[in-house]
Amino acid sequence: MKFLWLSLLAAAPLASAQGYEMKSYLNLNGPQPAAFWCDAPGRVLAVTQPVVQPAQMTNQPQPVRLVQWTGPSHTWQNYQLGPADPGAGQIYTALTPAGQQVSDSPQYFIHSSNIENVNDPGYRMTHINGFKVPAGTFGCRYKPNAAFIGATARHSITVWETGSKVTYSSSNRDGTAGTYLTGGSHIGSEYRWNRNGYTYALKLDDPGATLSVLRGDKLLSKETFQAYSVSVRK
Secondary structure, three states, X not given: OOOOOOOOOOOOOOOOOOOEEEEEEEEOOOEEEEEEEEEEOOEEEEEEOOOOOHHHXXXXXXXXXXXXXXXXXXXXXXXXXXXXXXXXXXXXXXXEEXXXXXXXXXXXXXEEEOOOOOOOOOOOOOOEEEEEEOOEEEEOOOOOOOOEEEEOOOEEEEEEEEOOEEEEEEEEXXXXXXXXXXXXXXEOOEEEEEEOXXXXXXXXXXXXXXXXXXXXXXXXXXXXOOEEEEEEEO
């Protein structure tokens, strides 16, 4: 298998000078860089960033942790990430339990796009199609042209930003209707929307992200993102 490390390697710039830079994080006892993550129905999955940085990478699998949330709590296991096998527009990155020999035909893997990829200036985020892990095969939510995509224990959140136009969309994990907001602002590290006396505030720390809902000055809720990606123009 030809080794190819791809796109959601959060600690490195991943776009050309005229494209976008994408960073991804997961919250495992505090925020840390994520190599890949997936917002799937009923579950969030993420893989920690390998210690070895892209410029130093070889064709050797790298130790990582596979983290999974099925609500507010999480589990994690030690895994090996890589190598990756590129095909016709697709990349399959092996995910092997720690202590097991890496196979040329891995049973578990991460499926991503070699076309809808932040290395192409036309895309803001890399399309992660799915994770195959011992718990099953999980398709990942993907929103083209998003500036932010993230998952809390209760919500899946997407933000689009085109010039001064800032839009928010959420879907609820309990199946109830989400929220769609336009006319937002992006000042510094915070996105903000106001509607009918309510304020939705998405705060981006470096790293870490939270979503707060206020009514006037009263804080109604505050959620920490289990995993998220943010994309900004270079």
